[in-house]
């Protein structure tokens with residue numbers, strides 16, 4: 001059976017700051033998705049949240065970028081945003097950047113990860129959802145999952161994986177994508193994806209048969225809006241097992257809490273902390289950036305599950321290290337490399353500050369000239 005998995009997310013407002021989605025807004029979204037299921041637009045759905053981001057996980061047979069499915073998601077967000085407004089929740093409608101829907105939600109604010117797949121006999125998938133970071137945050141774990149045998153022994157051991165995987169990398173500034181194959185081109189691949197603010201892994205395919213293995217939401221909100229309007233808080237779908245990374249290999253890629261951009265005011269590097277659904281809320285310094293993982297099986301379009309993937313003491317040490325790293329980074333205060341580099345601050349306050357101070361900057365040479373003339377005057381007076 002051909003099934004499309006659509007994960008569409010948006011921040012429609014949250015409780016007590018950019019902290020956590022309110023259950024009443026989830027209920028409003030649920031009504032819209034239940035009606036869409038009733039009408040046969042979608043087969044199944046699951047609604048959840050990570051931090052202040054409302055997540056709609058949907059299955060159907062209508063393919064990617066389908067107008068009806070996207071309209072359903074848009075209406076769900078609109079209804080949820082209305083409730084957020086009524087309750088006086090913070091930043092109600094934050095990610096809904098447009099008033100009108102025009103065919104699909106791309107470019108309107110919500111993040112989208114979709115894959116249209118031929119269901120295998122058993123189709124295990126993991127859905128990863130992050131808050132207070134951006135799409136490039138998945139570059140490192142995706143590389144580990146699909147190209148690093150120290151993380152994924154299946155690349156060496158499983159004959160179906162042995163041919164490697166190819167990565168579609170998008171330059172989010174130029175809007176161009178390039179396909180690079182691992183292991184053959186890993187140095188070129190790393191040269192790009194090591195700059196995750198610009199080069200984002202969008203899709204991963206198995207080399208042997210072009211099977212689609214992973215999809216990331218690549219929207220960068222500030223590039224859409226031209227100013228800082230919250231972080232993108234990306235989602236990712238990964239297919240698992242039987243010639244693909246095992247569930248444990250996919251999760252292992254998150255055992256190291258690597259530094260990602262985001263956190264407070266979208267302007268700081270901090271560790272990506274994998275958490276359970278219970279802890280999927282932004283707290284310390286509006287973070288640290290959090291990652292929720294849910295596991296499902298997809299059967300005839302039905303979502304079987306979920307299981308809460310990081311709700312496990314095996315990730316306690318990752319979280320402990322993340323907290324130590326959070327402390328260490330915080331002690332830098334407003335200094336780089338805790339604070340983001342200027343290019344990434346472009347859409348926040350930095351241009352305004354530079355504009356304000358424009359006339360107070362003096363040319364070094366002018367300062368010297370002024371000093372020299374004072375000195376010359378003093379000298380002249382001294383000789384009198």
Ligand SMILES: O=C(COP(=O)(O)O)[C@@H](O)[C@H](O)[C@H](O)COP(=O)(O)O
Pocket residue numbers: 011017018051052091094131132229230231232233262263264265266285286
């Ligand atoms: O990055 C943040 C929110 O991102 P998000 O909504 O999760 O995309 C927060 O740290 C806010 O920037 C911070 O709380 C300040 O928010 P405002 O008071 O400017 O709304």
Ligand SMILES: [Mg+2]
Pocket residue numbers: 011014017018019052091094230
């Ligand atoms: Mg928010």
Ligand SMILES: [Mg+2]
Pocket residue numbers: 011018051052053131132231233
């Ligand atoms: Mg968020």
Ligand SMILES: [Mg+2]
Pocket residue numbers: 011229230231232233
């Ligand atoms: Mg956001």
